[in-house]
Amino acid sequence: MPHAPVADQLRLLEVQDADLRLQQARHRRTTLPVTEQITELSARAADLEEDAVARGTEVSDLRREVTKAEDDVQAVRQRADRDRSRLESGTGSAKDLQALQSELEVLARRQSALEDVEIEAMERLEAAEALHADARTQRDAIAADITKLSAERDEQLRDIDAEIGDIEAERALKAEGLDATLVALYEKLRDQHGGVGAAALRGSQCLGCHMTLNPADLRTIASAAPDAVVRCEECGRILVRKADA
Numbered sequence: 622m623p624h625a626p627v628a629d630q631l632r633l634l635e636v637q638d639a640d641l642r643l644q645q646a647r648h649r650r651t652t653l654p655v656t657e658q659i660t661e662l663s664a665r666a667a668d669l670e671e672d673a674v675a676r677g678t679e680v681s682d683l684r685r686e687v688t689k690a691e692d693d694v695q696a697v698r699q700r701a702d703r704d705r706s707r708l709e710s711g712t713g714s715a716k717d718l719q720a721l722q723s724e725l726e727v728l729a730r731r732q733s734a735l736e737d738v739e740i741e742a743m744e745r746l747e748a749a750e751a752l753h754a755d756a757r758t759q760r761d762a763i764a765a766d767i768t769k770l771s772a773e774r775d776e777q778l779r780d781i782d783a784e785i786g787d788i789e790a791e792r793a794l795k796a797e798g799l800d801a802t803l804v805a806l807y808e809k810l811r812d813q814h815g816g817v818g819a820a821a822l823r824g825s826q827c828l829g830c831h832m833t834l835n836p837a838d839l840r841t842i843a844s845a846a847p848d849a850v851v852r853c854e855e856c857g858r859i860l861v862r863k864a865d866a
Contacts, residue, residue: 623850625803630819630850630861632795633807637819639792643785644816650781655774662767669760676753683746690739697735701728803850803859810858819859830856 707713708721796804811818820829825839832855834842842851842860851860 622845623802623806624846624848625800625850627847629800629803630848630859631863632799633803633819633859634821634861635795636792636799636807637811637817639788639795640811641816643788643792646781646785646788650778650785653774653777655770655777659767659770659774662763662770666760666763666767669756669763673753673756673760676749676756679749680746680753683742683749687739687742687746690735690742694732694735694739697728697732701725701732704728806850807859814856814858817858819861820853822853822860822862827853827855827858827860829853829858829860832856 704721704725708718708725711718713721807818809818814829817829820827822828822834822842825833827834830853832853834854838854842862845851847862851862852858853860
């Protein structure tokens with residue numbers, strides 16, 4: 622059974638308390654609710670960005686389609702205007718004038734059909750532009766939320782980092798000069814038992830595992846030298862005996 626000064630064993634509980642507070646602070650740092658919110662919003666923003674790009678591509682395609690439809694209508698109009706001018710001038714044979722009249726009728730039907738195509742394309746473009754604008758609006762709103770939440774997260778991280786720095790300084794002060802063998806055993810047990818390597822003995826209970834020790838184990842502990850480093854028979858942690866133990 623190893624030995625360490627009683628004062629060192631009592632101070633070890635203060636080191637253990639600091640280590641637990643450090644563990645809790647570091648856990649809070651990695652599990653901030655605001656960080657989870659940012660992650661969720663970032664995923665949503667990525668989806669909206671992809672949607673906005675797709676909507677933008679659709680708008681570009683439809684604008685080209687509308688431009689082509691407008692060009693087609695304009696070409697027919699120009700052709701009809703030329704034919705109408707020739708017809709109104711009366712230049713040419715009766716057969717030629719009759720052909721021009723027939724062509725104007727065909728062009729009128731063609732223009733009507735192309736104008737229907739143009740109107741339909743413009744309506745689809747208008748709808749696509751509205752969807753594109755909506756996607757961008759949603760994307761920008763989420764980006765603003767992410768910016769705001771990121772500022773909140775950074776402030777919280779600064780506060781926690783300051784807290785961690787204070788606890789680390791306190792821990793270093795408490796651990797300074799402690800028996801090296803005691804500290805080595807403590808660190809080993811702390812790694813094995815979820816961050817708790819030492820606990821107080823209160824009455825017959827180990828405050829590390831909260832189990833009640835049996836009478837035989839309690840007698841063994843009571844008969845040990847004051848500077849003996851005793852262990853809990855239930856969990857194996859260092860048991861620090863206080864005055865009320």
